[in-house]
Amino acid sequence: MEQNSSSPSPVVIEHKAYARIGLLGNPSDVYDGRTISLSIDNFWASVRLQPSADLLIVPHPTHDLVKFNSLSHLVNRLENEGYYGGVRLLMATCKVFNSYCKEQGIHLHNKNFSLSYDTNIPRQTGLSGSSAIACAAFSCLLDFYNVREKIGVKIRPQLILNAEKELGIVAGLQDRVAQVYGGLVYMDFNKASMNKNGHGNYTQLDTSLLPPLHLIYAENPSDSGKVHSAVRQRWLDGDKFIISSMEEVANLALQGRTALLEKDYAKLATLMNQNFDLRRQMFGDAALGALNIEMVEVARRVGAASKFTGSGGAVVAFCPDGALQVEALTDACKKAGFSIVPVKVVPSLLNETDIRTLVTKNWTQTTKTNVFSLPCPVENVR
Ligand SMILES: Nc1ncnc2c1ncn2[C@@H]1O[C@H](COP(=O)(O)OP(=O)(O)O)[C@@H](O)[C@H]1O
Ligand SMILES: O=C(O)[C@H]1O[C@H](OP(=O)(O)O)[C@H](O)[C@@H](O)[C@@H]1O
Numbered sequence: 425m426e427q428n429s430s431s432p433s434p435v436v437i438e439h440k441a442y443a444r445i446g447l448l449g450n451p452s453d454v455y456d457g458r459t460i461s462l463s464i465d466n467f468w469a470s471v472r473l474q475p476s477a478d479l480l481i482v483p484h485p486t487h488d489l490v491k492f493n494s495l496s497h498l499v500n501r502l503e504n505e506g507y508y509g510g511v512r513l514l515m516a517t518c519k520v521f522n523s524y525c526k527e528q529g530i531h532l533h534n535k536n537f538s539l540s541y542d543t544n545i546p547r548q549t550g551l552s553g554s555s556a557i558a559c560a561a562f563s564c565l566l567d568f569y570n571v572r573e574k575i576g577v578k579i580r581p582q583l584i585l586n587a588e589k590e591l592g593i594v595a596g597l598q599d600r601v602a603q604v605y606g607g608l609v610y611m612d613f614n615k616a617s618m619n620k621n622g623h624g625n626y627t628q629l630d631t632s633l634l635p636p637l638h639l640i641y642a643e644n645p646s647d648s649g650k651v652h653s654a655v656r657q658r659w660l661d662g663d664k665f666i667i668s669s670m671e672e673v674a675n676l677a678l679q680g681r682t683a684l685l686e687k688d689y690a691k692l693a694t695l696m697n698q699n700f701d702l703r704r705q706m707f708g709d710a711a712l713g714a715l716n717i718e719m720v721e722v723a724r725r726v727g728a729a730s731k732f733t734g735s736g737g738a739v740v741a742f743c744p745d746g747a748l749q750v751e752a753l754t755d756a757c758k759k760a761g762f763s764i765v766p767v768k769v770v771p772s773l774l775n776e777t778d779i780r781t782l783v784t785k786n787w788t789q790t791t792k793t794n795v796f797s798l799p800c801p802v803e804n805v806r
């Protein structure tokens with residue numbers, strides 16, 4: 425049973441958080457930049473909170489596997505999926521939620537609950553599967569403790585990010601913003617706003633401004649921590665090429681907002697391609713991975729615009745020439761062994777209480793934290 429988000433004494437609370445696509449500007453969210461991102465209905469994580477005598481974090485029967493047929497089954501599983509599932513994300517979300525409430529003097533009742541989760545977001549494909557689990561859990565806690573009004577929408581993405589940082593998962597803010605707000609969001613992470621408020625400036629755009637988009641993905645888990653670490657270090661060291669290229673990437677989101685508002689889709693296509701080309705120059709082919717690059721190239725060979733949704737594993741494609749081009753793209757993906765689906769955009773996820781928090785006050789954290797943590801710690805090894 426799904427509860428009304430503002431209900432004070434819910435029996436069972438269930439929330440979904442959706443996979444996200446970085447449409448333009450990523451990864452500049454990790455580098456004081458700007459992005460346009462959207463939440464998609466194709467994949468999601470759901471978290472269920474049930475009142476219980478003890479506080480219980482329920483392992484997922486497949487994602488948190490601890491029982492194996494044999495030693496080789498165990499090793500195979502670890503090699504393909506890594507050591508971790510979602511349990512640690514649920515735990516870290518509870519911890520960060522509690523710390524923020526303490527810090528802000530927000531009273532929490534002392535009833536207990538059980539948290540369980542499920543997800544169909546392809547694992548580690550740059551669709552933000554990790555933060556979907558954390559985000560859905562965070563929403564459940566907001567309702568269980570009835571504190572939606574006290575923890576404003578603008579600060580929630582940062583708190584969800586803190587939960588992942590607690591675990592050493594390397595990530596930026598765009599994922600969590602898209603997942604908290606839903607729909608299509610323009611985000612500006614300029615340093616002045618981040619330092620002053622602990623969050624960026626986020627504006628929801630009308631989802632009907634979007635042309636039809638396609639999502640291409642493959643069984644090809646990639647670790648955003650590994651992908652980002654060298655570039656991040658160069659950026660921190662003041663590397664001029666990285667700094668100016670990141671600024672260019674951030675500007676693509678600015679130009680993309682105008683292109684969307686004017687429904688100038690030829691421009692949108694150009695910007696998407698430029699976005700990937702800049703990423704490729706900065707990160708290099710070895711870091712991006714041959715299969716990921718091939719996903720982009722497959723789309724480009726039929727004249728579609730294409731770029732990564734996140735740090736690798738999935739690609740967002742736009743066919744400016746319409747239905748015949750979509751057919752050609754679908755055929756090309758099938759031949760290459762890639763999955764392709766039309767993107768289904770999620771509408772805004774904000775309810776009336778959430779919307780009120782957008783105007784009532786500044787949502788700051790007393791304890792300020794960096795948006796992105798490096799070097800990437802051992803826990804991040806999949
Ligand atoms: N589908 C999933 N099921 C369970 N846990 C997941 C899943 N996807 C991610 N995680 C958890 O999140 C961590 C980091 O994932 P990450 O590399 O950020 O992937 P993504 O790009 O999907 O967010 C994993 O080590 C794991 O603990
Ligand atoms: O490189 C990117 O575009 C994104 O990488 C991470 O997302 P992921 O889904 O793990 O690939 C990071 O969390 C985002 O902030 C970056 O924009």
Ligand SMILES: [Mg+2]
Pocket residue numbers: 552553554555595648
């Ligand atoms: Mg992630």
